[in-house]
Amino acid sequence: MNTKLPYQSSERETIWSDVVFYLMASLLMVAVFTHAIFALKIYFQNQKLAEINQKIALYSTNANQGQEKKIMDYKKNIDDFSTLLKNHTVASHIFEVIENSTLPDVSFFGIDVSEPIREVRLSGQAKNMEILSRQIQLFENNADYLENINVIDSKADATGKISFVLNISLNPKMFAYYQ
Numbered sequence: 001m002n003t004k005l006p007y008q009s010s011e012r013e014t015i016w017s018d019v020v021f022y023l024m025a026s027l028l029m030v031a032v033f034t035h036a037i038f039a040l041k042i043y044f045q046n047q048k049l050a051e052i053n054q055k056i057a058l059y060s061t062n063a064n065q066g067q068e069k070k071i072m073d074y075k076k077n078i079d080d081f082s083t084l085l086k087n088h089t090v091a092s093h094i095f096e097v098i099e100n101s102t103l104p105d106v107s108f109f110g111i112d113v114s115e116p117i118r119e120v121r122l123s124g125q126a127k128n129m130e131i132l133s134r135q136i137q138l139f140e141n142n143a144d145y146l147e148n149i150n151v152i153d154s155k156a157d158a159t160g161k162i163s164f165v166l167n168i169s170l171n172p173k174m175f176a177y178y179q
Contacts, residue, residue: 094120094170097145101138105131118170121152126162129154136166145171 110123
């Protein structure tokens with residue numbers, strides 16, 4: 001007679017279900033254990049962080065915060081000043097070039113500097129036309145700083161002196177802060 005009930009499983013099926021059950025139970029225990037370990041590590045890290053923040057708070061008094069703010073303001077001012085120096089242009093180099101290139105018999109009585117279009121308009125007087133042409137030639141020899149020279153106007157007066165107006169185009173490096 002068959003004593004096996006219809007809902008009973010075979011012995012082989014029971015072994016496999018037991019193995020799967022114990023395997024899942026052990027995985028669950030491992031997961032709970034790892035979760036506990038990580039939770040404990042996080043707790044200890046938060047405690048260390050709180051201790052560090054307390055130490056920082058001890059050293060960070062109002063006076064120190066004021067000094068830090070002052071130092072940051074100085075740093076900002078230095079950075080701003082550095083930016084200004086990098087972008088700073090100087091027109092005084094024009095005077096050096098003109099002074100070094102002017103003949104003794106030539107005098108200038110008017111100068112108009114236009115930095116945006118890099119031009120200089122010089123009004124002056126020369127002893128005669130030959131000296132004016134030598135003066136223009138001296139300016140042309142300064143090709144590093146002066147790009148183009150045009151005589152806008154020149155006329156001789158009753159004494160033979162030549163009044164002139166020169167328009168000089170400048171090289172951009174003429175305005176550089178450091179030569």
